[in-house]
Amino acid sequence: MLRAAYGLRFDSALPLPELLPTDGLAADADVQVRFGNVDEAGLAGGTQVGPFAWASPDALWLQVPRIARYLVRRGCEIVIDPAPGIDDDSLRLFLLGSCVGALLFQRGLLVLHGNAVQIGEHCLVCVGPSGAGKSTLAAAFLRRGYPVIADDVTPVDQHGRVLAGIPRIKLWQDSASALSINTEPLRRIRPVLEKFDVPVPAPPGDTAVPLRWVYLLQPENRADVAIEAVPGLQRFMPLRDNTYRQNFLAGMGLGSEHLALIGRLASQVRLSRLRRPTAGFTVEAMVDAILDDVAAHP
């Protein structure tokens, strides 16, 4: 059975229950995910871009020791070389993270490291470093009835639209508890982690939603939540810095193309810093502040 995400149809040898089922024959798939041998020594003809990564203009090689080696090619194929005895959940987690992120880059998309929430006909994306509270914020929006259309990996197309991804939010136990989400019936994203797969309803309507607002989550030593718009010329760097796995772009031959995409997006969106206290649980205040900002700047 084919599965769909990001406007693509996946034909995968590894079951992908997180993705929505879709019609079609294997021949119609945009992306093949298969098991196979991935060279231990790296990518022939490529550049080593990190201790566990190689890149070339048409491929990304990634090694997660004791879990798998992955090869992502030409935006249409992912080969998984699993470590002996490894569970499917662990394989999926890195497949649906960095590997799918690289695949989307290879297809010419801009990929932001953040979560997308639909507000009416448009959407907003919250970006920020790991641990800044992006997924918790998305879960709080969901609880108020706003569809969450992408978690962590958020691709934006040439027309400035976010492509709806996997209908789930990955949430740590502490965040779930703070939002009164019972994790008992939920699946752990990996057996060893206290982090859960919170299923979200599939987004209504189009799978490509125009991006209108970007919020940079910035935990700080402060008492309140505040939003501060970033003027036009200063929007470029924060968008670049919050690109998914940006260290690998040059090795993938995407440096200049990618900068052009960021430049275009910077002129199309309203970008703001969302400053929040590092201490305490302020997610509801953040949702209120964002909804006020969205209403004031439709």
Added chain:
Amino acid sequence: MSAPEAAPRGIYWLASYPKSGNTWFRVLINNLLADGPAPVSINALDHGSISSARSWLDGLLGYASANLSADEIDRLRPALYRWSLRRPGIVHHKTHEAWTQTVDGEPLLCRQATLGAVYLLRNPLDVAVSAAAHWRCSIDAAIERMGAPDAALSNTRTSLRPHVRQRLLSWSQHICSWTDTPDLNCLVLRYEDLLADTAAQFGRASAHLGLPSDPARIARAVQHSRFDELARQEREQGFRERPPDAQRFFRAGRRGGWRQQLTPAQVARLIADHGALMQRHGYVDCSGEPCD
């Protein structure tokens, strides 16, 4: 003719147990490198990373460390620091971690990439007072943690922190892990000595770290890093590295404050836990009485 000696490359660690002067030391280094007409902002401290900073480690990994357990992350970390060797030159990174081994027995902070360290040491009687304020716990709880051989920072399995797990071990073990590892090229610097003669001690450390150490430049860096200057900046602009629960980061910045803060029982407990190391570094005399 012999080939020119290759420029050194690798990491010098600025290592210390928490609340032992590491941040002040980084302020000194930043002022030394900037060598400007005015003090650098405490909110713009640059130069090097922190061994446990998740965003830095994730960037090198290419995937999210959040999807790995603390032990799994530790197994990958030596290779991440080794990656520094690809670039020529010396880098200086801060760490609060003890010098430990991964589950595979490999030094966590990578022996091969490590050129050396400056280890900053402070009287544990003062550390206990400062750490209690920093961790927002009672002094007794801070003393408990300083004695715990399994103590670690950011050690949670149920949420995501900006830093990965950092093993501290006990205060005594932390020191020994750095100072007693053979050939680590570790310069030990007491916070109290740095306070007493900042220019001389900082100059010594700078030379060890391969940083500029000419006396005039050192003197300017020392002048720009005075405690009243740091406290003034924190009062006026706040300090981004202050933990959310602590009231102020730059508190007293002096030695011997414990005399007003610790009970005799707390002093006795710290000396019972750490007497041997305290004597070795001149914090208690041979009869076990505090020197300061």
